Amino acid sequence: MSRFYVLLAWAFAHLRLAAAQEDQACCGPIVPRREWKATASECNQTLNLPVRYVVVSHTAGSSCNTPALCLQQAQNVQHYHARTLGFCDVGYNFLIGEDGLVYEGRGWNTKGAHTGKFWNHMSIGITFMGNYMERSPPPRALRAAKSLLACGVAQGALSPRYTVKGHRDAQQTLSPGDQLYEIIRTWPQYHE
Template sequence: MLFACALLALLGLGAPCSFVVPRSDWKALPSECSKPLQHPVRYVVISHTAGSSCDCPASCEQQARNVQSYHMKERGWCDVAYNFLIGEDGHVYEGRGWNTKGDHTGPTWNPMSIGITFMGNYMDRVPAKRALRAALNLLKCGVSQGFLRSNYEVKGHRDVQSTLSPGDQLYEVIQRWDHYRE
């Protein structure tokens, strides 16, 4: 275990994946979800919220709460739809986390994928480099912790559903990631 923690520290991930902002830190409402994901998960679906972006912890925590409130109070879902939310502050905000099925991509994909959303609209611009780095570190973390298969596949939201998400500019970026598959 000590070796694994040292390796994760060398990768810049901390132990275990300490760069993820827990729900309690962003003051998430209690989740009412209970459907588990089976690990390791094969697919990761990347989306954007198409709403406001954020670039500091205070605004990103507020934006995560806004997204969760919309999903729970307006859409009637058991929690925020995504497993993780990425802020342009370079932090990953825990949504449903690694263990709970999301509501991000419809009934076919939700039970077999992790949903990662970038908070903001990425039709006309790319997310900050630190946000992209945070997402890639999260994926490394998922593999190292056994939540994602080592040969996981990244999909854009538009690859699996009729949508403009994750936005034209973010979509171009993820298509260059090693694990992207159309």
């Protein structure tokens, strides 16, 4: 009888592993740092995964709607954060372009510099490249963000019960912009 339970436990473990590997394979494309020509990171503080929170912001700068423009914009954001503000790297874990692609910032494992000392150690910061006070990001950018969040859960970087917050919910700011803020407030994981 106990041999049956051992085999059953092994079968369930094998199925869970296969499902997890399949989930990871289903993650949408993330443009790695080397492809957008990021400079080397000097960051060394890791996140304790899985994190419970995702903070959504906007850069409030120029938008980009092609891979070439988004590559340049990701470089611009990194240059501003590292050279002007003195950060160890771009402050966000991920950047979303209007081209529908996700650009790797600090990634899943490294603590960001996106929402202040209280939030950075327990959240992933994703930013939409552009200003979303008066207009909304295109649907492909919103789909990319949702795919990224599902990927984070599948990879164990985000808690399955993660909470989405707008940048303005955590700090005194207009970010992520009025239009994007109204959109994320409709997401099931959003909590003020």
